[in-house]
Amino acid sequence: MSLQVSSATLYDFPFSSASYRLRIALSLKGVAPRQTKGINLRAFEQKGDDYLAVSDAPMVPSMDFGPAAFGQSIALIEWLDKVYPDPRLIPEDCDDALAVRSIALAIACDIHPLNTPRVLNHLVGSMAQNEDVRDDWYAHWVREGFTVLERQLERYASRGPFCIGTKPTLADLCLVPQVLNARRFGVPIDEFARINAIDAHCTTQAAFQVAAPKPD
Ligand SMILES: N[C@@H](CCC(=O)N[C@@H](CS)C(=O)NCC(=O)O)C(=O)O
The missing domain is CATH 3.40.30.10 (Glutaredoxin)
Structure with a gap:
């Protein structure tokens, strides 16, 4: 190494x-x-x-x-x-690893790239859209992405309080920051019960709290 x-x-x-x-x-x-x-x-x-x-x-x-x-x-x-394989964030079990990556990438590839600063700034900058259009863009893609994510997560609800099972995985590491981001932008997400429940559980964990941004 x-x-x-x-x-x-x-x-x-x-x-x-x-x-x-x-x-x-x-x-x-x-x-x-x-x-x-x-x-x-x-x-x-x-x-x-x-x-x-x-x-x-x-x-x-x-x-x-x-x-x-x-x-x-x-x-x-x-x-x-x-x-540093302890604790594992991508399960050894191949099927669980597939499920974890499928959830993580639904956030990291399908939701997050549409709401990064460079994309939002381009909308109100070069594309001359107003802030309402920007906010609508943000909310649209987050809510569409969360609709898919909620369906994915419901399939594993009986396995434990994290996205998949009783331990945090890469999927939870992607979910919690995206939920915080959606809340900061004022996007209504209360209807996504499973997403909110996982977020609430993760944010009681010390490792997530230490890593969280301090409110500005
Ligand atoms: N796919 C990249 C995305 C990185 C990314 O977009 N980071 C954002 C902050 S969350 C950024 O630095 N944006 C700067 C910008 O958009 O100008 C990753 O997962 O690291």
């Missing part, structure tokens, strides 16, 4: 849901990067020369291991899960 978390720099923004996923994973595994540097997305620091000298993409999170830096929260969490 050559790359080590203990010698890495984590680039992070508290309210970034992709960064929040990674912080929960680090917290559950009890490992910490050598240092954490904040990239203020509200001040567009992700587009600055300093950050782009480290990260290929103008987004967080990324981890600079020294020899190389990597972005993509799911890839980083999968790597962490192999290098």
Whole structure:
């Protein structure tokens, strides 16, 4: 093993849901990067020369291991899960691993990319839409995504209080930040009973609390 978390720099923004996923994973595994540097997305620091000298993409999170830096929260969490396998975030059981990835990617690939700052800023910037259109866009794609997610999660409701079973997995790491994000944007999500129940359970757990952004 050559790359080590203990010698890495984590680039992070508290309210970034992709960064929040990674912080929960680090917290559950009890490992910490050598240092954490904040990239203020509200001040567009992700587009600055300093950050782009480290990260290929103008987004967080990324981890600079020294020899190389990597972005993509799911890839980083999968790597962490192999290098620090206790506790496992992707089950060993192949069928459960498929279910976990299917839920996690429904959030990370189908919901989250439609509501990132660069997409929302493009709507009100170059595309000259007003803030009502932006908010409607956000709410539409979150609610459509949550409708699918709720159906997925209902299938596993008898297995335990987390997305799948009695332990947190990659699926929960994706769900909790997306729920927080939806609430912060004022999107009505009360009707998604299973999503809310899982979120309520996860947020009682110390590892999720430590990783959560502090209210601004
Ligand atoms: N697929 C990437 C998404 C990363 C991403 O979009 N991060 C957002 C914050 S949650 C970001 O840095 N956005 C900057 C921007 O949109 O300008 C991952 O999972 O790491």
